[in-house]
Amino acid sequence: MEAAIQKDIIQTFKNLNAILLLFSQEEFNIVPGKDRWSAGQTAQHLVLACTGYPELFLGKTEKTDRRYDEKIKDIEALFLNFDIKMDSPDFLKPALIDYDKDAITASFLKIESDLLLAAQTSDLTLTCLDFELPGFSEFTIFEWISFALTHIQRHTKQLNTIFKQVAKS
Numbered sequence: 559m560e561a562a563i564q565k566d567i568i569q570t571f572k573n574l575n576a577i578l579l580l581f582s583q584e585e586f587n588i589v590p591g592k593d594r595w596s597a598g599q600t601a602q603h604l605v606l607a608c609t610g611y612p613e614l615f616l617g618k619t620e621k622t623d624r625r626y627d628e629k630i631k632d633i634e635a636l637f638l639n640f641d642i643k644m645d646s647p648d649f650l651k652p653a654l655i656d657y658d659k660d661a662i663t664a665s666f667l668k669i670e671s672d673l674l675l676a677a678q679t680s681d682l683t684l685t686c687l688d689f690e691l692p693g694f695s696e697f698t699i700f701e702w703i704s705f706a707l708t709h710i711q712r713h714t715k716q717l718n719t720i721f722k723q724v725a726k727s
Contacts, residue, residue, distance in 0.1 A: 563677045563703055570707045570714075571670040574604075577717045578663055580725070587656040590723040597720045598657030600713050605665045606650045608706050612672050615680050615699050617688035626683040626698045633694070633701070637708045640715065673703055 578586075578601065586598045595603065636642070682700035690696045697705060 559682060559700070560677055563682070563700065564674055566707055567670060567673045567677060567703070570710050571666060574666060574710055574714050574717075575663065577714055577721060578659065578666075580721055581659060583659050585721070585724045586659045588724040590720050594720075595652065596657075597717055597724070598659065598662065599652040599654070600717055600720065601659075601662045601666075602652035602657050603646060603650055604710055604713050605662060605669070606652065607709055608669045608673075609665070611669075611676060611702060611706065614686050614689055614702065615676050617686060619681075619684040619686055619699075622683050622685045622698050626700050627704070629694055629697060629701050630704050633705050633708050637705075637712045640712070669706075673706060677703060 578597070581597050586601075587596050589596045589599075676699065680699050682703070683698055685696050685698050686702060687696060691705065
């Protein structure tokens, strides 16, 4: 289980970093249309959403009384359905400012490192009690890591679309 999730973490961040690398600093902050986010805002949304996992995993937990990965299929079905437009909760909405691509990339290196460390050192089957995703109730540590990766995969696809819209020909 640990080796598979570590491989998923590495591949997910490799894909994310590959698309981020394509943007120039200027392109990173171009808003591609009305009611859309720039690549910088999209990336900052992910930074906001994925920061804080170590603290969550070190918070209050309990032994899980169900399969440790039971909610993964539902998470993937929702977040990898690109026909659904989702609204971010306010606390995960990025400020409407320009973002520094290098700073965001550095944030992702830290998040990747934190997730890899958690996958190596945490009991992934424990249920986290300090926070829950609305509509899903509590997740195990494994499900939280999988959720972060699925969320990143969703926005990596969006970043690819944004790049096609803003890249200079």
